Amino acid sequence: MALEEKILTANIGKKTSSDIDSAMQGGAYEALIKALTKMTPEQVLNEVKISNLKGRGGAGFPTALKWSFLPKEKKKIKYLVCNADESEPGTFKDRLIIENDPHKIIEGIIIAAYATNANAGFIYIRGEMPLGAKILEKAISQAYERHFLGKNIMGSGLDFDIFLVRGAGAYICGEETALMNSIEGKRGEPRIKPPFPASYGVYGKPSNINNVETYANVPAIIKNGGNWYANLGSKDTPGTRLFGLSGHIKKPGIYELTSDVTVRELIFNYGGGILGDKKLKAVIPGGSSVPVLTSNEIDVEMDSAGLKKVGSMPGSAGVIVMNETVCMVKALLNLIKFYEHESCGQCTPCREGTHFLRLIIEDIEKGEGKEGDLEKILSLCKNIMGRTICPLGDAAAMPCESFVKKFREEFEYHIKEKKCLPETIKMTTVF
Amino acid sequence: MSKSVKELLSDKEFIRKVEKLKKLYPEERSSLLALLHLCQNEISYIPHEFQEFVAKELNISPAHIKGVVTFYEMFFDKPKGKYLIQVCRTLPCMLAGAEILLEHISTKLGIQPGQTTPDGKYTLVNVECLACCDKGPAIMINDNLYTRVTPDEFDNILKELK
Ligand SMILES: Cc1cc2nc3c(=O)[nH]c(=O)nc-3n(C[C@H](O)[C@H](O)[C@H](O)COP(=O)(O)O)c2cc1C
Ligand code: SF4
Ligand code: FES
Numbered sequence: 001m002a003l004e005e006k007i008l009t010a011n012i013g014k015k016t017s018s019d020i021d022s023a024m025q026g027g028a029y030e031a032l033i034k035a036l037t038k039m040t041p042e043q044v045l046n047e048v049k050i051s052n053l054k055g056r057g058g059a060g061f062p063t064a065l066k067w068s069f070l071p072k073e074k075k076k077i078k079y080l081v082c083n084a085d086e087s088e089p090g091t092f093k094d095r096l097i098i099e100n101d102p103h104k105i106i107e108g109i110i111i112a113a114y115a116t117n118a119n120a121g122f123i124y125i126r127g128e129m130p131l132g133a134k135i136l137e138k139a140i141s142q143a144y145e146r147h148f149l150g151k152n153i154m155g156s157g158l159d160f161d162i163f164l165v166r167g168a169g170a171y172i173c174g175e176e177t178a179l180m181n182s183i184e185g186k187r188g189e190p191r192i193k194p195p196f197p198a199s200y201g202v203y204g205k206p207s208n209i210n211n212v213e214t215y216a217n218v219p220a221i222i223k224n225g226g227n228w229y230a231n232l233g234s235k236d237t238p239g240t241r242l243f244g245l246s247g248h249i250k251k252p253g254i255y256e257l258t259s260d261v262t263v264r265e266l267i268f269n270y271g272g273g274i275l276g277d278k279k280l281k282a283v284i285p286g287g288s289s290v291p292v293l294t295s296n297e298i299d300v301e302m303d304s305a306g307l308k309k310v311g312s313m314p315g316s317a318g319v320i321v322m323n324e325t326v327c328m329v330k331a332l333l334n335l336i337k338f339y340e341h342e343s344c345g346q347c348t349p350c351r352e353g354t355h356f357l358r359l360i361i362e363d364i365e366k367g368e369g370k371e372g373d374l375e376k377i378l379s380l381c382k383n384i385m386g387r388t389i390c391p392l393g394d395a396a397a398m399p400c401e402s403f404v405k406k407f408r409e410e411f412e413y414h415i416k417e418k419k420c421l422p423e424t425i426k427m428t429t430v431f
Numbered sequence: 432m433s434k435s436v437k438e439l440l441s442d443k444e445f446i447r448k449v450e451k452l453k454k455l456y457p458e459e460r461s462s463l464l465a466l467l468h469l470c471q472n473e474i475s476y477i478p479h480e481f482q483e484f485v486a487k488e489l490n491i492s493p494a495h496i497k498g499v500v501t502f503y504e505m506f507f508d509k510p511k512g513k514y515l516i517q518v519c520r521t522l523p524c525m526l527a528g529a530e531i532l533l534e535h536i537s538t539k540l541g542i543q544p545g546q547t548t549p550d551g552k553y554t555l556v557n558v559e560c561l562a563c564c565d566k567g568p569a570i571m572i573n574d575n576l577y578t579r580v581t582p583d584e585f586d587n588i589l590k591e592l593k
């Protein structure tokens with residue numbers, strides 16, 4: 001049974017929680033003060049390691065391990081980056097923290113700076129969040145006023161600044177190295193790795209990048225201890241996550257729960273069941289880039305181990321629910337158009353692959369599909385995966401492959417009959 | 432009417448803002464996106480003259496600036512309407528009814544995505560996920576986000592736009 005522990009949303013719902021005074025009444029910066037006055041940087045890093053916190057940006061990489069890749073020398077310039085570019089379809093959790101509890105993010109970043117001896121941080125927020133940018137800007141300046149940022153923070157010897165950078169509309173800038181290029185005033189094109197950001201990041205300096213929600217977990221870990229966190233919920237992905245429910249669901253929204261919640265519980269217990277009282281058809285469990293699940297595959301937990309059993313992964317925890325009125329060909333066409341549009345164009349398999357996938361899927365959708373199209377889709381996917389500079393190629397191929405494999409009969413029907421399955425001709429919408 | 436780029440570049444207040452942004456980051460080049468946003472806020476697009484101005488200010492080639500302006504979806508190098516209507520088209524919004532909404536908006540304004548009304552008031556574009564998928568269909572008009580937008584609701588919003 002999943003826990004409804006409130007770590008990330010404890011202050012959310014209180015009207016003024018973005019203001020530093022209210023935030024501090026809710027306990028903000030207590031963990032930072034504890035770290036700076038009672039702990040060494042090594043102890044802070046160690047608590048995060050014990051907590052087994054995994055990145056919330058999509059890949060689930062262990063956070064403390066990533067921090068430990070930064071060079072230890074005090075003299076070297078090091079940067080921390082906070083990825084607030086949230087733009088994966090189905091994902092809307094970071095916005096909640098940014099707009100309602102920005103101090104939690106800032107506090108998490110400063111604690112990380114103490115643990116890693118970093119000199120400055122960047123919060124990269126997507127251009128389409130002007131309100132979030134304003135709120136963060138104000139929160140950062142309040143943190144300076146209280147001397148949680150700046151020189152010799154609270155007499156600890158730590159000097160740390162945070163800079164806010166606004167993006168300008170490009171999903172690919174969420175990819176860590178594209179984001180760093182964007183911070184440098186360049187086109188958001190991913191860099192070839194290695195070198196990895198820990199040795200060559202922003203301005204070519206060692207850099208660490210984490211998602212908004214990842215940093216926001218850090219204060220609670222420092223306050224309550226790594227062991228407390230490690231024992232919350234799932235073994236492989238402990239702690240709570242902000243699960244975002246969207247699509248054909250009666251109560252869409254964000255639910256803060258531990259990752260041992262099953263897909264079924266999320267949809268039926270928390271989300272109130274399927275919109276239109278129809279049958280569930282498919283679920284994308286972790287943002288648009290992860291493989292889709294059928295309605296028979298939802299009795300698994302929302303952590304890596306659970307979703308692996310059904311060939312998927314928790315990604316960004318954005319759960320997109322589709323009822324029986326959804327045409328899977330049309331749904332996939334929508335997804336592949338997104339990836340085709342967002343490919344930065346550097347790698348041929350991604351640039352051309354997403355284009356050809358879109359053409360084939362579009363033909364099937366229009367009733368112009370041909371025999372052999374599904375084999376072509378699967379072979380294109382194979383030729384994209386693992387052959388590109390950044391994971392966007394895989395992110396485009398995984399939905400295509402899983403849709404075709406898991407809903408093959410529907411795709412075949414579309415090709416043969418040149419039309420949608422009867423029950424999918426009129427799709428449920430909210431109005 | 433908004434200012435011309437000439438007027439903008441001779442406006443002392445504007446130049447002060449430029450100077451301030453240039454000093455905001457550890458390295459000057461990081462202010463490029465902010466400078467482009469600033470220009471677009473003032474005159475709704477980023478004309479060639481401004482790109483050349485920024486190139487000189489930051490000591491970067493004009494070709495680089497052009498590359499950046501054309502890479503990012505939010506930057507316009509040609510004038511756009513007074514109101515930029517961005518309709519989210521990705522899957523969760525589609526499931527909520529974004530296609531019906533887009534068609535309604537398109538008919539109502541008499542333009543297709545990518546076009547501007549002849550009076551220069553509205554530009555209609557499709558956008559990708561706006562990160563509020565639980566409240567789709569979502570649209571943004573300039574800096575304002577609107578959620579759960581039904582066709583009727585859109586008509587009401589339109590009435591408010593002067
Ligand atoms: C195409 C693409 C888009 C991405 N978008 C985001 C994003 O919007 N936000 C995010 O935190 N991570 C995003 N990521 C993942 C980041 O590259 C990176 O792994 C993450 O920020 C690391 O943070 P974490 O370790 O805290 O998860 C994206 C990755 C790819 C390949
Ligand atoms: S995989 Fe696609 S998005 Fe990533 S670098 Fe290559 S072309 Fe660009
Ligand atoms: S899909 Fe429209 S806001 Fe996410």
